[in-house]
Amino acid sequence: MRPVTATVARPDMTTLRMYAAVAAAEFRRYATYRQAMVAAMFTNSVFGFLRCFVLLAVAGGAAGGAAAGYPRDRLATYVWIGQGLLGTVNIWSPPELAERIRTGDVVADLLRPVNPVMAYLAADLGRFGYAAVTRLVIPIAVGAVAFDLYAPAHPVTYPLFVGSVLCATVVCFACRYLVNATAYWLLDSRGPQIGWVAVSSALSGMAFPLAFLPAPLTTALYLATPLPYLIQVPADVLVERHPPATMAAMVAGQVAWAAVMLAAARLVQRRAERRVVIQGG
Amino acid sequence: MTVIDVRGLRKDFTVRVKAGRFRREARTVAAVDGVDLAVEAGEMLGYIGPNGAGKSTTLKMLTGVLYPSAGHVRVCGLEPVPRRTRLARRIGVVFGQRSQLWWDLPLRESFELLRHVYRVPATDHRTRLKWYRDLLDLDAFADLPVRQLSLGQRMRGELTAALLHGPEVLFLDEPTIGLDVVSKQAVRGFLADLRDAGDTTVVLTTHDLADIERLCRRLVVIDHGRVVHDGTLERLHERYGSRRRVVVDLDEPLATPVDLPGATVESVSADGLRISYALDSATAGALVARLAAVASLRDISVVEPDIEDVVARLYRA
Numbered sequence: 001m002r003p004v005t006a007t008v009a010r011p012d013m014t015t016l017r018m019y020a021a022v023a024a025a026e027f028r029r030y031a032t033y034r035q036a037m038v039a040a041m042f043t044n045s046v047f048g049f050l051r052c053f054v055l056l057a058v059a060g061g062a063a064g065g066a067a068a069g070y071p072r073d074r075l076a077t078y079v080w081i082g083q084g085l086l087g088t089v090n091i092w093s094p095p096e097l098a099e100r101i102r103t104g105d106v107v108a109d110l111l112r113p114v115n116p117v118m119a120y121l122a123a124d125l126g127r128f129g130y131a132a133v134t135r136l137v138i139p140i141a142v143g144a145v146a147f148d149l150y151a152p153a154h155p156v157t158y159p160l161f162v163g164s165v166l167c168a169t170v171v172c173f174a175c176r177y178l179v180n181a182t183a184y185w186l187l188d189s190r191g192p193q194i195g196w197v198a199v200s201s202a203l204s205g206m207a208f209p210l211a212f213l214p215a216p217l218t219t220a221l222y223l224a225t226p227l228p229y230l231i232q233v234p235a236d237v238l239v240e241r242h243p244p245a246t247m248a249a250m251v252a253g254q255v256a257w258a259a260v261m262l263a264a265a266r267l268v269q270r271r272a273e274r275r276v277v278i279q280g281g
Numbered sequence: 282m283t284v285i286d287v288r289g290l291r292k293d294f295t296v297r298v299k300a301g302r303f304r305r306e307a308r309t310v311a312a313v314d315g316v317d318l319a320v321e322a323g324e325m326l327g328y329i330g331p332n333g334a335g336k337s338t339t340l341k342m343l344t345g346v347l348y349p350s351a352g353h354v355r356v357c358g359l360e361p362v363p364r365r366t367r368l369a370r371r372i373g374v375v376f377g378q379r380s381q382l383w384w385d386l387p388l389r390e391s392f393e394l395l396r397h398v399y400r401v402p403a404t405d406h407r408t409r410l411k412w413y414r415d416l417l418d419l420d421a422f423a424d425l426p427v428r429q430l431s432l433g434q435r436m437r438g439e440l441t442a443a444l445l446h447g448p449e450v451l452f453l454d455e456p457t458i459g460l461d462v463v464s465k466q467a468v469r470g471f472l473a474d475l476r477d478a479g480d481t482t483v484v485l486t487t488h489d490l491a492d493i494e495r496l497c498r499r500l501v502v503i504d505h506g507r508v509v510h511d512g513t514l515e516r517l518h519e520r521y522g523s524r525r526r527v528v529v530d531l532d533e534p535l536a537t538p539v540d541l542p543g544a545t546v547e548s549v550s551a552d553g554l555r556i557s558y559a560l561d562s563a564t565a566g567a568l569v570a571r572l573a574a575v576a577s578l579r580d581i582s583v584v585e586p587d588i589e590d591v592v593a594r595l596y597r598a
């Protein structure tokens with residue numbers, strides 16, 4: 001029944017290939033949901049127009065036509081990037097993991113010889129790959145048709161932006177993992193989920209640029225929370241809010257937060273496995 | 282070699298129950314209450330018990346997804362929870378009500394992904410997959426997304442998925458639940474082949490006692506979290522005094538009752554033409570020879586003791 005007994009694994013390459021295969025499968029899964037993507041893009045564009053009009057009205061009322069230091073074209077760009085990042089970084093991802101924990105389906109994840117955090121991360125990066133070529137690009141294109149958008153002046157901005165979006169996705173993944181993992185203890189994670197949606201939309205730069213807030217609050221958010229690294233930082237990178245060196249430092253900040261939050265997710269997962277009961281017969 | 286070694290295994294669940302209008306009381310339920318179990322390599326063990334007996338809870342602890350409250354557990358020499366990912370490579374698991382396949386992907390792609398997840402060399406993977414494809418007849422539906430498979434098709438997929446990495450131990454929690462007769466037979470036939478190949482240890486939990494009768498020489502019965510029987514099916518029958526019966530149809534009623542030490546008359550039909558004997562120590566052959574000497578026999582049947590009966594008696598005890 002086991003025709004070949006030696007199952008020797010060379011860890012490094014095979015591990016990478018395994019994560020790549022998981023990511024590719026998730027990419028294909030998302031690619032099968034085209035209708036969902038189209039529907040999301042439609043809603044996303046409607047809200048893009050609304051937010052753009054509101055923020056441009058704010059800028060129109062401000063002295064010099066710039067709101068919190070964002071001139072009109074950068075503000076419009078900020079909005080449409082934000083619309084693109086919403087579905088790419090995926091700050092409002094459906095609580096799939098929490099649901100699997102509640103129903104006990106999470107056993108299937110635990111029965112595999114992989115760390116569940118890393119397996120879910122690989123899958124999320126596969127989803128990211130699909131979103132990057134659809135949900136990130138389309139809103140920017142829609143915005144570019146309807147408004148004057150800002151084109152980056154420094155070539156280095158482009159690679160920096162790609163890196164920044166990727167980091168934002170990892171940070172966001174880890175935050176969402178932690179929120180979902182509360183289901184291990186609470187079973188019903190709706191409270192934390194709602195809290196996350198509120199906090200992440202208000203304080204990540206999603207609803208408005210954080211520069212609109214009082215400076216001490218903004219500084220506190222940057223230093224003590226991962227929130228600005230989800231939307232604000234990648235959007236600022238693309239609209240070149242600061243000189244390239246400063247923006248590079250912010251992306252480095254994202255890398256640090258990604259490491260911290262992933263470590264936290266792994267720690268919580270390990271605790272959950274030792275303490276917590278998998279539901280269902 | 283002992284592959285599964287369990288001593289004094291316990292799991293207590295704390296459940297909160299309503300006690301009065303606002304008060305909730307914490308109560309402890311011993312789902313598994315001191316189970317001892319040793320399973321040798323290559324055995325196929327039937328692990329049965331009534332609903333809520335603690336079977337699934339035991340299996341979760343053996344596979345490393347549930348932390349025991351107390352006791353010693355080793356599977357393939359590893360402590361399951363701390364060594365979960367290492368152990369996962371060496372065991373295969375099917376929980377009948379759950380799926381480990383990728384819901385939106387074709388079955389074929391799930392298998393390919395599992396090859397990567399378990400890091401199985403491509404040639405091993407191909408050899409095994411070919412084997413299972415033939416035995417379980419997977420080709421007919423391997424290209425469908427898992428969500429479109431019927432339960433029986435999916436279960437065959439699940440069994441394959443659990444075995445593709447060549448596990449040493451296979452845990453099956455109700456693998457035949459909800460399957461029709463044909464699918465059940467396919468699964469049973471497959472498991473019989475697996476048993477005869479002899480290099481996979483299997484722990485099988487089921488409520489379909491025909492699975493057990495067909496597949497498992499050894500039977501462990503648990504009830505309220507405790508082992509109440511560990512041995513062969515025959516031992517169980519002996520313990521509960523279930524006996525084989527011989528039913529004879531005669532052309533004419535017996536003139537005088539036939540007595541044979543070790544056989545007792547259980548029932549005689551009203552016309553006296555059908556007699557049912559229960560066998561204790563006598564053999565069916567001896568009884569039939571004895572009867573044939575004094576009467577003309579029209580028909581004879583030997584009835585094996587019923588597993589359902591004896592298990593029901595055990596559950597009620």
Ligand SMILES: Nc1ncnc2c1ncn2[C@@H]1O[C@H](COP(=O)(O)OP(=O)(O)OP(=O)(O)O)[C@@H](O)[C@H]1O
Nearest residue numbers: 277279280281294312331332333334335336337338
């Ligand atoms: N998560 C849980 N929280 C509290 N009690 C639980 C939990 N899981 C199981 N139990 C209890 O533990 C006992 C054993 O459950 P288990 O699922 O192991 O039974 P089983 O033998 O698999 O039954 P079945 O044949 O119905 O599948 C039951 O009394 C059940 O109510």
Ligand SMILES: [Mg+2]
Nearest residue numbers: 281336337338
């Ligand atoms: Mg069960």
